Amino acid sequence: MYPFWALRGNGLWEVGEIEGLALTSGGRRPTLAALNEADPLAGLPEDDFKLLSQDAEVAAWIAGSVLLRFFNPLPPGLLATVGLEQLLAGRIDTSLRPRVGEPFSNRDTIADAYGGNRVLGITPLADSILTAYSDDKGPYADKQIEGTDFIAYTGDGLSGDQHMRGGNKSMLLYQAEQRALRYWHKPHRGQWAFESWAVIVECHRRWGRGEDGKMRREFAWVLAPVASPLRHTWPQHVLDALAEDDGLVHDHTINAPLDETEGAEVLSDLDRYRQLAAAAGRTASRRTQRSRRTEVDRYFRSPAAREAVIIRSGGTCENPTCLGHSTERTDAGAPILEVDHVNDLGRGGADIPEIMIALCPNCHALKTRGSDRRRLTAALLRTARQRHQAFCDGTF
Numbered sequence: 001m002y003p004f005w006a007l008r009g010n011g012l013w014e015v016g017e018i019e020g021l022a023l024t025s026g027g028r029r030p031t032l033a034a035l036n037e038a039d040p041l042a043g044l045p046e047d048d049f050k051l052l053s054q055d056a057e058v059a060a061w062i063a064g065s066v067l068l069r070f071f072n073p074l075p076p077g078l079l080a081t082v083g084l085e086q087l088l089a090g091r092i093d094t095s096l097r098p099r100v101g102e103p104f105s106n107r108d109t110i111a112d113a114y115g116g117n118r119v120l121g122i123t124p125l126a127d128s129i130l131t132a133y134s135d136d137k138g139p140y141a142d143k144q145i146e147g148t149d150f151i152a153y154t155g156d157g158l159s160g161d162q163h164m165r166g167g168n169k170s171m172l173l174y175q176a177e178q179r180a181l182r183y184w185h186k187p188h189r190g191q192w193a194f195e196s197w198a199v200i201v202e203c204h205r206r207w208g209r210g211e212d213g214k215m216r217r218e219f220a221w222v223l224a225p226v227a228s229p230l231r232h233t234w235p236q237h238v239l240d241a242l243a244e245d246d247g248l249v250h251d252h253t254i255n256a257p258l259d260e261t262e263g264a265e266v267l268s269d270l271d272r273y274r275q276l277a278a279a280a281g282r283t284a285s286r287r288t289q290r291s292r293r294t295e296v297d298r299y300f301r302s303p304a305a306r307e308a309v310i311i312r313s314g315g316t317c318e319n320p321t322c323l324g325h326s327t328e329r330t331d332a333g334a335p336i337l338e339v340d341h342v343n344d345l346g347r348g349g350a351d352i353p354e355i356m357i358a359l360c361p362n363c364h365a366l367k368t369r370g371s372d373r374r375r376l377t378a379a380l381l382r383t384a385r386q387r388h389q390a391f392c393d394g395t396f
């Protein structure tokens with residue numbers, strides 16, 4: 001098939017003097033010989049030609065979109081060869097639309113202006129570049145990961161387990177190809193805005209709550225904001241994160257969630273503790289320096305470590321000399337325990353259960369503010385390690 005003949009079918013290209021051409025493929029296209037003989041004139045429809053030749057902004061937008069889609073990274077010399085150097089030099093990214101920060105009252109107005117699907121959460125605009133929409137309505141908004149400028153973006157699928165298809169599959173492809181996507185954000189009661197370009201530097205699978213309120217497995221894509229879709233503009237820490245990414249889905253759902261084991265194998269507390277402790281420790285041991293990567297690990301690791309400590313506590317304050325309300329419960333029936341690092345100096349270290357402990361509010365206050373806090377802290381650290389070891393050995 002000749003590409004321009006397909007464009008003619010889409011109304012994007014006009015071909016003159018086509019009467020009497022010998023046709024083939026059931027009359028859908030002319031034979032190559034007939035085309036060669038007639039050598040017809042062809043070009044853009046007149047209105048399109050006028051628009052592109054009279055409006056440099058629109059021409060740069062169209063040409064920039066084509067380059068980004070098909071020639072990224074840009075081969076050296078290409079702009080000069082095709083005569084676009086003057087139009088596009090140094091402004092491929094800034095000529096693109098929508099522009100960063102551009103606000104919209106709703107998804108329909110975005111689609112009216114730039115095409116694309118009106119409902120899906122992860123979907124391309126008309127220029128084929130993937131967009132991830134993030135709506136702050138409800139309690140499970142996408143969050144910036146503390147200590148970093150990265151965003152943990154929940155994948156596609158409102159209720160039930162998420163699967164690697166649809167929007168999530170598109171994200172996986174962008175992650176593998178290290179391509180930039182558009183990140184759109186709508187604050188609670190605010191407007192939609194194209195907030196930033198972003199690249200995917202990691203993929204995690206974690207427990208979360210669906211729109212129906214039930215626990216489910218969901219993907220969390222770690223997005224690193226970048227100033228433009230062109231790689232040479234990305235900061236070093238983003239390039240480092242891309243280089244470190246193993247492309248695997250880091251799965252934190254090896255266990256059933258604490259409060260719902262429906263349909264999943266029910267494990268003993270000992271087995272669950274071991275699995276959660278292993279999940280929490282897996283990445284902790286490899287890293288000594290604080291880095292963005294450490295913070296990302298910690299963000300996803302903390303829930304496993306906390307859950308492990310709660311299991312180990314059996315719902316009771318772990319301070320052996322506790323005199324407080326050690327088995328008190330909340331309205332929801334959850335233990336009224338606070339899980340914390342035993343030693344505050346350990347904050348820079350790992351979220352691993354052997355240096356964390358579950359305390360009732362009273363003991364937590366004694367450990368933090370009591371006059372005997374140093375001796376208590378040392379005793380609690382021993383307790384945490386002993387209980388951890390006993391759980392791992394099965395001698396608890």
Ligand SMILES: [Zn+2]
Binds near residue numbers: 319
């Ligand atoms: Zn206590």
